[in-house]
Amino acid sequence: MDASQIASNEIAVLLTGNNIYHTYKEQWQFLLESYMGGDEYRQAGHLMRYQLESNSEYWSRIQNTPLENHCKSIIQTYTSFLFRVSPTRELNTYENNIQVQDFLRDCDHDDRSLDQFMRDVAVWTSVFGNVWVVMAKPDIGALSLADEVAAGARPYVNMITPLAVLDWEWQRLPTGRYTLSYFKYIEDVNGSVRTVKEWTPEFIRTTVVDTEEDALIDKVEEVNALGYIPAICAYNLRSPVRGIGISDIADIAFSQKHIYNCTSEAVESIRLDTHPSVVTTPDVNIGTGAGSLIHVPNDIEPGLKPYVLSFDGASIDSIYKSIEHTVSSIDKMANTGSIRETESRVMSGISRETEFQLLNSRLSEKADAMELVEEQMWQIFGDYQNLQWQGEIDYPGSFNIRDTASEVEQLRIAKETATDPALVKAIDERLAQWMDVEVEFFEPHAMQDPETGNTRIVQTYQEHIDLANQGWTHPGE
Structure with a gap:
C-alpha cells in the first residue's frame, strides 16, 4: 500500500x-x-x-x-x-x-x-x-x-x-x-x-x-x-x-410533512378543476388561454371530436379537513392550542387552564x-x-400563561351582578393589575359638619368633594 x-x-x-x-x-x-x-x-x-x-x-x-x-x-x-x-x-x-x-x-x-x-x-x-x-x-x-x-x-x-x-x-x-x-x-x-x-x-x-x-x-x-x-x-x-x-x-415534523403533501394535492386539484385537460387528435389546433378557439378538420369523425375530462373537485374539502385535523393534533402535541389558535375554538375554561x-x-x-x-x-x-x-x-421557573380575555370577560359579568361595594372595588383592583396601571382607589371614611357636629360615611370621591365644598371636614381636623 x-x-x-x-x-x-x-x-x-x-x-x-x-x-x-x-x-x-x-x-x-x-x-x-x-x-x-x-x-x-x-x-x-x-x-x-x-x-x-x-x-x-x-x-x-x-x-x-x-x-x-x-x-x-x-x-x-x-x-x-x-x-x-x-x-x-x-x-x-x-x-x-x-x-x-x-x-x-x-x-x-x-x-x-x-x-x-x-x-x-x-x-x-x-x-x-x-x-x-x-x-x-x-x-x-x-x-x-x-x-x-x-x-x-x-x-x-x-x-x-x-x-x-x-x-x-x-x-x-x-x-x-x-x-x-x-x-x-x-x-x-x-x-x-x-x-x-x-x-x-x-x-x-x-x-x-x-x-x-x-x-x-x-x-x-x-x-x-x-x-x-x-x-x-x-x-x-x-x-x-x-x-x-x-x-x-x-x-x-412528520405531521408537517403530511400537511405539505396535502397542500400540494389541494393545489393540483384546484388547477385541474379550473384548467381541465382536453382530449383530442394530433391534427386539431387548440389555442391557449381562456376563451381560445379550437380548430378541427372538416372531415373529422364525430367520435374523434375534442372533449374535456371532467374533474370532481369535491375531494378538496376532505383534503382541507385532513389539514385542519393535523394542525389540531400538532397543537395538542405541543400544548400550544390556545396560544397559536387563529380562530375561535370550542374549549372550556378548565381545558384551557390545563393546557396552560x-x-x-x-x-x-x-x-x-x-x-x-x-x-x-x-x-x-x-x-x-x-x-x-x-x-x-x-432561569425563570414559572410562566404566567393565562387566557386574560376570558378572565376579564368573567370579571365584567361579575361586576355587573355584584352589589357589595367592596366586591366591586376588588374587581376594579384586579383589572388595574392586568392593565399594569396604578389606580388610587377611594377608601370610604367619615366626614363631619363643623356647625352641627353630624358625621357621615362618604362612599365615593364625588360625595367627598361635594361635602368638602359645603365646609365638611374630617373628624379631628
Missing part, C-alpha cells in the same frame, strides 16, 4: 462517525430541514413523487407548494416564553473579573452575548434533542494573567450540532460518574476543506484535510491542560441512549436544563482560570 492510499484511508477514518451517529444522522437531517424550511426543505424533496412524473414536473410542483412551518413556529413560541425574562446570575467571586465581564458580552468570540448564546442553545436542543457545548481557551504562552488580558486570551464557547459530532466515548469513573474519554467533531467547513478536532483527557488534535484532493493539509497536537474534555451535552429531554436527546419536533399548566411545566423543564448547562459552563470557565465557582444561575 503506497503513501497516498494510506493518507486516503486515514482521512476516511477521520471523517467517519460512530454507529450511533450513523443511526441518527438521517433523522437529525430531517429535523434540521423541517425547522429551516424554505429552500432547504424544497431541495430535500419531501414532496411525494407521482408515478411517471418527470423531474421538471416534480420540481415545478415543489415550487408551487407552500410550506406551513409549524416546527419553527412552535420552537419560537417556546423560546419567546423561556427568555421573556432574562436569567439571573449570582457570580459571587467572578463578579468583578474583567475576563468574566468580557465573556458575558461576547462568549464565543463571534459577538454573541451569553444570553443570546443560551437562547440559541435552547432553540437547537428543541430541534435536535441535544447539542454539544465545547469550551476552549487558546494557549498563547502567556506568563501572567495580565498578559492574557492584554492579548484577549480567555475561555470561549462553541455550540456544535449533533450532525457535526462524529464520534464520542464515555468512561465510568470509580465514583459512578460518566465522563467523556474521546470526542471528535468537525470544527469548520470551507468548501472541500474540513477541520476536524479530536479531544482526549491527555491531548487535543486538530487535523485539516481536503476531501476533493484527498490530501492531509495540516495536523497539530497539543496538551490538554485541563485533564478532561470540556464538552457539555445540552439535552432537551434525555433519551435512554447517553448523548442522545429527544426533540420537541420529532413527531411534529402543561405548557408551563414543559417550559419549566427547559429552564432547569438551561440552568444545568450554564452552571457546567461556569465550572469549566473556573477550571481554566484557576477560580472556584460558587455562584448560582436562576
